[in-house]
Amino acid sequence: MSMALADRRPRPVRAAAEPGRGSLESFFAGLAPDWHSRWAWDHYEATILALAHQFGLRRVCEVGGGRDPLFSPEEARRYGLDLVVNDIDAGELALTPKGLRTARFDIAGDLSEPDIARGGYDMMVSRMVFEHVQDVERAWTNIHALLAPGGVGLAFVPTLWAPVFALNHVLPEKASRAIVHALFPARREGGDDPKFPAFYDWCRGSRTRLAPMLKRAGFSDIHVQPFWGHGYFDRMPGLRQVDDAFNRLAARIGFEALTTYAYVVVRKER
Template sequence: MSLATAAVGGTRSSQLSPAKATGSVASFFRGIVPDWHSDWAWDHYEPTILALAHQFGLHRVCEIGGGRDPMFSRGEAARHGLELTVNDIDAGELALTPAGLKTARFDIAGDLSEPDIARGGYDLMVSRMVFEHVGDVERAWTNIHALLAPGGVALAFIPTLWAPVFALNHILPEKASRAIVHALFPARRDGGGAPKFPALYDWCRGSRSRLEPMLNRAGFRDVHIQRFWGHDYFKRMPGLKQADHAFNALAARIGWDFVTTYAYVVVRKDKA
């Protein structure tokens, strides 16, 4: 049983256990056959990471922007054979990292001069809902290339423009978009929950033709963009919910990159 199979359980687990994949990240995703809807992306984020680690023999993992809510506890990481380092730019967020996990404070889009930098020190770098807050995403990917060991993999789970819900968030003043998020998801954003940071959406797109040249400049040749459509922002709005689902289902069926809602941006560094 693979790490991914053990992680997801149930009938859907076999989707994350490709029988045989070549060395490319694109062939890996062809093997696991993701669904078009973003529910799959959220439900299978951790299992996909475990499957990548298993498929490509990756052990030293850095979670970018993990802060207070890393994907695995120390015990879970150990059970999966992973050496997990939790990264964040904010010392306050890192102070909330669960006990026992290694932390590293640095700006992924910075100059890599911070003491916690480990060039070539990670086999796998991952992030979830982080890159939309980064001001210079191309520099971040260039830095990820420097931080990955040869043959290392990076996966960024991002919201994308121009999905209407994120286009609105991008266009509205931050005060207005914050109020809308609080109204739609009070449990997520109020009190001690995850804070809402300003979203910039630099290079947050679901189109391979748009992203690949930038990722090539960052040093990557093995590139895959796994596109997803749909969201749960309208789940309390009957009528609008159904209309939006129909729109996204059609966009997925015809492969309309312009209105993807989320994407996994996945790259692999050349082997030495």
């Protein structure tokens, strides 16, 4: 195994006791996620693998995977996944590693593209994609149509109204792009991780807020896992400590209006 693959190996998480059984709420109760968003980033891949194991999911579509898919071809084979990488942009799909299948379609579109496979996926996942979608309710409705019975959808999203994302939401795109370039020059310069306009439609960390919309999309088994904290101030001593204390307090009292990230997870009825 190469060093790159070793570095990306998912960290283990605890799955529910009976494979194929239980609700999403009970599944996440078994995982016992930490409140800080570091857990969300560190355990994203492992959570997907645990969901796949728990609910018997093999055919996976990564929405917006483009140039940076969740798993390499070797990892997908090792974990027994039939992975399809989706993107709306042909240029992004052209950068998908060789050996992975691709599907070009708009997750919030009319599902008329040739690459559409209704009911053809056991799991649909996305990471930092839904904040760029202008009609998220339609996207979830489409995910319901694309999932097979018993299939799972997971969107890892930044949420409003965390101050850092609220600022990104209200600032002109040119200004927010300049701030991101200043904070993360290695990630954003040179085209390795381009910044796209963000709309934050339905990007929230509250199940109470999201459940009515997700039920309209067709789902009844719903879990929203909130996270607080972020790394935007890691190079700003003083501000970092104040912000961490603020987020720690918000997490302790369960103040979901100020989450920074969330896993939004749904399961289609069998």
